[in-house]
Amino acid sequence: MAKSDRLFRLLHLIRGLTPPVTAARLAAAMEVSERTIYRDIDSLRAAGARIDGEAGLGYTMIEDPAMPPQTFTQIEIEALTLGLSDVSQRGDVDLAQAAKDALTKILATLPERQQRQAMHAVNLVNRFSTPVAPTIDMTLLREAMWAEEALDIGYKDRDDMSTQRRIFPLAISYHDRAVILLAWCCLRADFRMFHVTRIEGYAQSGESFRPRRVSLLRDYIATLKAR
Structure with missing residues (x-):
């Protein structure tokens, strides 16, 4: 190192x-x-x-000279701790750890009085149900989105039919009981939602769809709102 x-x-x-x-x-x-x-x-x-x-x-x-002083109102501190606590409960292993690390870094920049406020926040998260844990590596999935690289996936639909598809991964959506991958499906030539627990495997394709992710995601969200 x-x-x-x-x-x-x-x-x-x-x-x-x-x-x-x-x-x-x-x-x-x-x-x-x-x-x-x-x-x-x-x-x-x-x-x-x-x-x-x-x-x-x-x-x-x-x-800590690596972190400039931060100033937050008490309600902003409550919002930060609440949001990151929710991610630490609902996210996959890497995302949950990232939320905890981010909160640690933020707290390190606060004056002592505000650190105490954060440690004794009045808003708490206690979810009785969380999405089913993904069976695939979510970090690699996120990296494909950051790089705007198409993926080849195996997918089993609700009728247990398996297909091979090339997709443009756009975003990950966290629902109460499921984690959904929003993507452009090249096989269907349309936007699709994929339950991550039904993705049977994926591989990097080497095909880039840069710089289309933002515009595709914007169009997808507009389509969902129109429905």
Whole structure:
């Protein structure tokens, strides 16, 4: 791992773990030696990070130069914590973890008073039903959308009929009991909704549909609203 990546990850750990966090715990999480942790903390301090503590006592982030100060109203803090908590419950494994990491980063930029407000938010999420867990790698599916690359998928419809299709993946829609992939289906030459749990497999096609994703998605949403 490059040193810059290691330092970034170390910053994230010091932000997120309950302080004071010991060098031994950081070393175990980073899979490096404690000596490396000591050197990297010295590097972060030299770069302007205010990290309180020392070897044997643990470390606490006082001020993080990588993140500029943020100012939110109390209701904005409630909205952030509520929204990210919902994602952490409803999203797939990677998306849920990303929501938790994002909240950790946001909290690290807040003044102490607002950090307390976020930790004791009055709005809570408690969903009794969540979508069925996807059987495919959702991260790779998202990457195909970011890259605007067509995918070849195997799909089993509600009648258990299997077909092979080339699609232009446009967006992922999270419903109460299902996760839906919105796409342009080349086989049907039309927009289609695919339940991700019915996708039997997919492969990169090498075909790019850049820069059409935004316009196609806009047209699809307009079609759905018209219905």
